Amino acid sequence: MTETTNSPAARLQQLFEGHRLTPTQRRIAHCMVRRAADVAFLSSVELAELAGVSQPSVTRFAVALGFDGYPALRRHLREVAPAEPTADSGKDAFNEYQQAVHAEIENLRHLAEMLADPGPVEQAGRLLAASRPLPVLGLRAASSQARGFAYFAAKVHPDVRLLDEGGTMLADRIDAARRAGASALVCFALPRHPKEVVEALAYARESGLTVVTVADSAFAPVAAHSDLLIPAAVGTGLAFDTACAPMLLGRVLLESMCDGLPDAQARLEEFDARAAERGLFVE
Template sequence: MSVTDSPAARLQALFEGHRLTPTQRRIAHSMVRRAADVPFLSSVELAELAGVSQPSVTRFAVALGFDGYPALRRHLREVAPAEPAAEAGAHNEYQQAVEAEIENLRHLAEALADPAPVQRAGGILAGSRPLLVLGLRAAAAQAHGFAYFAAKVHPDVRLLGEGGTMLQDRIDAAVRAGASALLCFALPRHPREVVGTLAYAKEAGLTVVTVADSAFAPVAKVSDLLLPAAVGTGLAFDTACAPMLLGRVLLEAMCDDLPQAQSRLEEFDTKAAARGLFVD
């Protein structure tokens, strides 16, 4: 089976072109995350998985053009056949969390089979002087990590890692300095402030590139280019291996569009050695 024929890819194609409510986007996101299991779930089980009511699942199926959830499930069994997932009882809860993250990384690998969106994003980010990087609350670590490494190859990276009324001031200052793009990391739970900040950035003329946990995340409507990478939800706090890795892939794509990236890295290594920064 090719990556474009995977259950997750077929589900994504099923949802495209439909205007979904936030609740329906949550259902769609849950279905993509559990693409192999969905054709075998009842409407009650899917509702529990997505954290919504059973009638919401029925309305979701109707919104997709089906008579009800049974018709949607029959369709899924026809177009996205898959074997039920192996019983989780063979692993403890920590192992299950790791296995879930491995599956998220597999889905990311499938998405990257078409490198065009990431390459486009890399070019957008490389061309922005300065480059703004936004990440609040759960996404702050992802934004900080990207900005740390990006600053080694990009001439002017400005991290927006704390919320507040000065966010818009800093966007205005960056636009005056010549910024053309903003990279946002957006992970659940999504702060309302992030959605408002991205809307402001677009109004200011910036191209917004977003790494989010789902193509149906609340930030999708205020992003020019959204790159999804699922988070793990098996532990008390979400895990974000796939978004972190996607951020590193974006760095690589950005470096490909920065002619002086390699020379900047070599210059840093020379200075680091002279200063004795590292022990290895």
């Protein structure tokens, strides 16, 4: 996914590209991207605490990127991305629930900055609109995202196939979609990432499908098995992750897909007419 070229987050992602990172290192990288505006001012202990890893893991991460240690990495960040640290004024006045909401607002703000370059989303929309049928994959934590996307997509796309259950039949259902003419698959992948999703995406690509993935990070385990990955961060401030940004990104993909379906508006109008005839809604 391409972000605005001069954004701190984009410069960080360029720094990480081409490196084989461990899951712990991907977690650190993800945290740094989320805190791109002030990461150059964080100590290794502070970054470790934010990422939920040990301080030595941060040091090893810096070495893996080719630096002598974390201080050298931080000096590099200050040179290539000079910025003032973000102000956390009033942060301590918020309770844990408010902090979770503010964290989601930051995730949405980052998503908005990323969408300044609409190219990847527009490319994804064309791929999804052209696929007949369109398989939509999402397991465990991501199943609700996949189900919501499939529900709305079915209103404008002639053949949407929801894949929200794992097991031995998952590959069979991918095969069936491919035989029916599918050219692309869209996947929602959120932490914790099931091994089965990674395997399913690898199988889908081997079968000839183009994989479009919405994931929590460009460094998610599914990245290696995606032709086009568009990241949208999840909130981690509560006991269970929150996924406002991935949900909104899914709606953005739906909008882009509609642009590639000439009869999308007609299908929506037909649905509204039938819903009125059936008295489907109470409005």
